[in-house]
Amino acid sequence: xxxxxxxxxxxxxxxxxxxGAITASVxxxxxxxxxxxxxxxxxxxxLLYSARQGKPIPPEKLQSIAAGVSNQTARGxxxxxRLNRFAHSVDEPxxxxxxxxxxxxxxxxxxxxxxxxxxxxxxxxxxAPVQIVSCPxxxxxxxxxxxxxxxxxxxKGDRLIVGCRGGAAPEISFKYTRSSSCGTIEQPKGEWxxxxxxxxxxxxxxxxxxxxxxxxxxxxxxxxxxxxQE
Amino acid sequence: MNKFCALLIDDEEELVSTxxxxxxxxxxxxxxxxxxxxAIAKMxxxxxxxxxxxMKMPGLSGLDLVKILQKEHPSLPIIMITGHGxxxxxxxxxxxxxxxxxxxxxxxxxxxxxxSEAVGGKA
Numbered sequence: 001x002x003x004x005x006x007x008x009x010x011x012x013x014x015x016x017x018x019x020g021a022i023t024a025s026v027x028x029x030x031x032x033x034x035x036x037x038x039x040x041x042x043x044x045x046x047l048l049y050s051a052r053q054g055k056p057i058p059p060e061k062l063q064s065i066a067a068g069v070s071n072q073t074a075r076g077x078x079x080x081x082r083l084n085r086f087a088h089s090v091d092e093p094x095x096x097x098x099x100x101x102x103x104x105x106x107x108x109x110x111x112x113x114x115x116x117x118x119x120x121x122x123x124x125x126x127x128a129p130v131q132i133v134s135c136p137x138x139x140x141x142x143x144x145x146x147x148x149x150x151x152x153x154x155x156k157g158d159r160l161i162v163g164c165r166g167g168a169a170p171e172i173s174f175k176y177t178r179s180s181s182c183g184t185i186e187q188p189k190g191e192w193x194x195x196x197x198x199x200x201x202x203x204x205x206x207x208x209x210x211x212x213x214x215x216x217x218x219x220x221x222x223x224x225x226x227x228x229q230e
Numbered sequence: 231m232n233k234f235c236a237l238l239i240d241d242e243e244e245l246v247s248t249x250x251x252x253x254x255x256x257x258x259x260x261x262x263x264x265x266x267x268x269a270i271a272k273m274x275x276x277x278x279x280x281x282x283x284x285m286k287m288p289g290l291s292g293l294d295l296v297k298i299l300q301k302e303h304p305s306l307p308i309i310m311i312t313g314h315g316x317x318x319x320x321x322x323x324x325x326x327x328x329x330x331x332x333x334x335x336x337x338x339x340x341x342x343x344x345x346s347e348a349v350g351g352k353a
Contacts, residue, residue, distance in 0.1 A: 028286070028313045031313055032242050032334070034335065035242075035335040035336070036242060036248065039245060039252065039335075039336075039338075040244075042248075042338055043251060043252055046252055046255045050255070072244070116286060116287075116288050116291075117288075118289055
């Protein structure tokens with residue numbers, strides 16, 4: 001999927017699973033959006049039927065319906081734009097991209113998944129772009145693994161803040177706060193950590209009483225990144 | 231005129247409120263809740279003849295809610311709404327005792343037919 005000739009079948013399976021999970025989540029949301037528009041169209045037909053029987057449709061009712069459809073189409077377009085941006089992250093194994101935009105897009109795609117698990121996902125991402133050269137797809141797969149680990153045994157009221165920062169050492173961070181005591185959370189390690197290293201990233205974590213912070217730090221090893229392209 | 235009262239439960243308020251309005255337009259008494267906890271509270275104060283539960287909801291999931299409803303209201307017919315297609319497509323199992331499931335998008339006519347069948351002749 002990423003064009004990495006050295007990629008093992010296990011890595012490909014993991015990448016496909018990640019791609020599938022994101023696609024399933026977004027298409028579920030799009031199905032909800034289209035279902036609402038479909039039912040709204042049905043409601044308009046009902047109101048027209050009623051109007052033909054001599055019961056006029058109040059203008060404010062039509063205004064409210066139009067606003068609802070407009071909101072849903074905007075919501076649908078937002079999902080499509082984000083899914084499209086995610087899908088294009090596979091175009092090139094290594095590319096220059098804005099880390100903030102990628103993190104924001106990733107967080108938006110994961111928000112519904114988190115909400116379904118009763119976890120409040122928010123972001124702390126600066127407006128200014130942070131340009132880096134790395135492998136956007138593999139990076140997002142790593143981020144996905146971390147979020148998945150956090151969401152494996154969630155408790156109602158848990159919070160996850162996805163952050164990003166630039167400067168000399170660009171970083172993506174996850175701050176997961178449990179509503180009660182801190183549980184065990186799987187960390188990327190072993191072969192996975194080595195894979196992150198190959199695309200110029202390292203990962204470390206801090207575990208507190210009720211909080212876990214996982215940081216992805218960009219090391220900017222362009223020679224290591226180039227290795228993937230060969 | 232249909233003679234039953236339905237409770238629809240889905241966290242997508244715009245969807246569930248529109249469905250409720252369309253059912254009422256057809257003479258069916260219907261109410262909605264946007265969470266499992268709201269549904270449980272409503273059902274403790276008013277009897278319903280059939281409930282329609284979305285499978286995927288934040289907080290109390292559709293499956294969790296069904297378990298609670300089956301315990302508190304063992305004879306209540308339950309219809310589940312799935313995201314796309316058959317439950318197997320979503321790798322979930324419809325709990326035993328659930329009357330039937332419908333995939334989204336739900337046709338109003340199919341929903342009424344299914345609810346009528348579930349309440350057994352009250353339509």
